[in-house]
Amino acid sequence: MMVDAYKEAGGKDVFSDSDVAHIVLERDKVLGQHMVEGLEVDAKRVAEGNVAVKVRVREGYKIEKPVHMCFGVLPKEGKQKIDMDIEIEDNASVEIMSDCVFPNAIKVVHEMLADIYIGKGSSYIYRENHFHGEDGGVTVNAKSDIKLEEDSNLKTVFSLLKGRAGNFNVDYDSEVKANATIEMVSKIKGYVDDKINIREGARLIGEGARGFLESKIAIQDEAVAEVYNELTASANEAKGHVDCTEIIKDNASARAIPIVNVKHSGAKVTHEAAIGSVDSTQLQTLMARGLNEEEATDVIVEGLLNG
């Protein structure tokens, strides 16, 4: 049922591919899992509505195909709490795609608390795609504590691909050691009275560490969004950039708070934030092709969120 709901929401069918590692969780039930060599996953129910998932990629293993995780709550009401512990050992690499499905949510809470450790020389890509219903009845609380060792890299991409954001809270904090790179991207669209709250932080503590925090938000109606990006560079040659773009329409309101702290003369952090309505030249270019204002706005917003 979970996989069906995921597919109905627009997700790709990867769960029948024997080369693809996956795990499927509905509320606190592990509905299925399949592993590949070098990857260890241990998922168990720890309390009602609460599952602990431990993911370990063993040293030196490069997992070729993305690992798929499917989480969700199918009824209108319910709670799902996931305690995620991810460890990528040294010189390993993996890409994990988490698909979170809440198609019928009226009063659903989804909490994801993650501890992420990326070993020396390792690479981790994490994409979290959300598929929500149209009632806005989901509260998402995603909190991650991330540590990157020397020469490692992490890219996280958080996207709401379908439905209303609901009450959407992202709180990621990271510590980045020498020559390691972190890139955190959030792409969310909100409408009606959705509330989006994003907090992303990166502390570049090692020489040559890199951090890039990017948020792309499009809101309309009475939706509210606040993006708080904090980047601190405290080592020589540490460099970072904060980029926040928010498009607003109707009575929506947006706030961007980029904070950059530089604590070493050899470090550099830049930021840009742009909040406003849809760009007039873009809009009128598309309208001069025959699209009405709403269609043109959709093309621009989808482009921003897919780019």
Add this chain to the structure above:
Amino acid sequence: MNNELLKIENLSLKIGKTNILQNISFDINPGEVYAFIGPNGCGKSSMAYTIMGLKNYIPDRGKVYFKGDDITNMPVDERARKGITLAWQEPARFEGVSVRKFLSLGLQSRNVEISEEKLEWALNEVAIVPSKYLDRNIDDTLSGGERKRIELASILLMDPEFVILDEPDSGVDVIALNSIANVISDFKINKTGVFLITHSEEMLELVDRAALICNGRIIKKGDPEEISKYFKYECLGCEDDDYTLHPEVNIVE
């Protein structure tokens, strides 16, 4: 009513308190290329935007007729669906929008079937290699010249009746210039009317009639070569509302 496709009648445009266009009249026939020539800031692009009906470019006075219909207050998208479209001097960047998607939009809005062959044909017409560009995004990774040619390709796909080209020749290389000239020639053959803003000698060879504009007023109309020479060698420059500088302030048809 004559054969004219587009007719501008005694049109004036004010933005804020500034007079941008004053008492402008001209007409363009099917398959005709009509050029506006003049110094920077004289109102050429404003005229283009007013024909297209862009936001803030609705005239205070006068009329815009298309195929005999008054379209003065018609929204931009409706004008586009009637067959009018515009290529910008500085085309927009679209983050996350592929060339393929961008080209398809004009067809989609007219419910015309989209095929790979059509998209490739349009790109080839503007000297863009389809296989290298169709899946790229129209963002900062493309130069202004590339975006300009892609925009022109999107216009070709719309098969419009009337095209507004705002300096299509600026910022493009010689090969691209030839392809743009060929596209304009094709417009003429297909009886598409063209309103062209240009400073290029090559483009002027394609022009049937021209007008010299200064301070938002047409000060001379007629043969494009004659207008161009006048602008280059005899025009004394524009001063606010000081038309005594121009010996030929009375319009010469």
